[in-house]
Amino acid sequence: MRPIVIVPACTRDFGEHPYHAAQYKYVDAVVLGADCAPMILPSLGAALDLETVLGLCDGIMLTGSASNVHPSFYSEELIDPSLPQDLARDETTLPLIRAAVARGVPIIAICRGFQEMNVALGGSLHQAVQTVEGKMDHRENPALGLDEQYGDAHKVQLAPGGMLERLLGVAEIPVNSLHGQGVNELASGLVVEATAEDGLVEAFSVRTAPGFTLALQWHPEWRITHNPYSMKMFGAFGQACREYQAQRRSRP
Numbered sequence: 081m082r083p084i085v086i087v088p089a090c091t092r093d094f095g096e097h098p099y100h101a102a103q104y105k106y107v108d109a110v111v112l113g114a115d116c117a118p119m120i121l122p123s124l125g126a127a128l129d130l131e132t133v134l135g136l137c138d139g140i141m142l143t144g145s146a147s148n149v150h151p152s153f154y155s156e157e158l159i160d161p162s163l164p165q166d167l168a169r170d171e172t173t174l175p176l177i178r179a180a181v182a183r184g185v186p187i188i189a190i191c192r193g194f195q196e197m198n199v200a201l202g203g204s205l206h207q208a209v210q211t212v213e214g215k216m217d218h219r220e221n222p223a224l225g226l227d228e229q230y231g232d233a234h235k236v237q238l239a240p241g242g243m244l245e246r247l248l249g250v251a252e253i254p255v256n257s258l259h260g261q262g263v264n265e266l267a268s269g270l271v272v273e274a275t276a277e278d279g280l281v282e283a284f285s286v287r288t289a290p291g292f293t294l295a296l297q298w299h300p301e302w303r304i305t306h307n308p309y310s311m312k313m314f315g316a317f318g319q320a321c322r323e324y325q326a327q328r329r330s331r332p
């Protein structure tokens with residue numbers, strides 16, 4: 081049996097009806113990159129039985145999404161109410177992350193998911209990185225086609241001796257970039273694994289977590305099988321899920 085990887089859903093309206101939804105590329109990355117079995121988790125917030133969910137799963141993948149983590153979760157006022165929010169997702173993923181880290185459930189987190197991990201563990205975000213002095217504009221150009229939007233945008237430097245550098249075996253890699261928010265204060269206990277040329281944190285792991293954790297501001301799920309670095313990251317996540325599954329099954 082393949083390990084079960086929970087993929088928390090976004091909430092979106094299609095027509096007049098609200099849905100729990102996850103994009104194909106994230107679900108596909110769990111199958112193609114990690115060789116695990118994805119299961120989409122509805123964003124039920126406090127109504128979700130976290131213990132039941134965590135008792136069944138072997139890993140968690142936190143997806144990107146156009147919506148922003150609500151700034152009230154890091155004690156700030158919302159600067160731009162015209163940008164999309166998804167409170168149901170925040171109320172699901174933030175407690176899920178804290179409980180999963182404490183249990184040692186392997187986690188891979190992408191873009192919004194990366195930002196959620198920092199906030200869940202006590203950090204804060206820049207609400208508009210492009211307005212911060214010295215920082216680049218990390219947003220995509222929506223006028224371009226998807227292949228260009230998800231094309232390489234800048235390089236990230238991997239932290240020397242860090243887990244990402246050891247995994248990928250190189251000092252820097254090119255990455256895509258499709259985000260307006262970014263790490264401001266890094267939560268304590270997080271270890272920087274990669275930074276952009278402007279110093280923005282682009283990847284981190286959780287020092288104190290008993291299991292595998294890797295959070296990435298870019299999108300390794302995009303055309304995952306075409307990118308050997310993305311396949312290595314998801315491969316390592318999949319291996320951690322298999323090891324966690326073996327441990328979970330051996331418990332009385």
Ligand SMILES: N[C@@H](CCC(=O)NCCCC(=O)O)C(=O)O
Pocket residue numbers: 103143144145146147148149190191192193258259260261262299
């Ligand atoms: N709200 C954040 C999140 C950025 C993000 O996750 N973008 C992904 C867009 C669509 C996708 O590929 O899933 C921000 O703008 O910083």
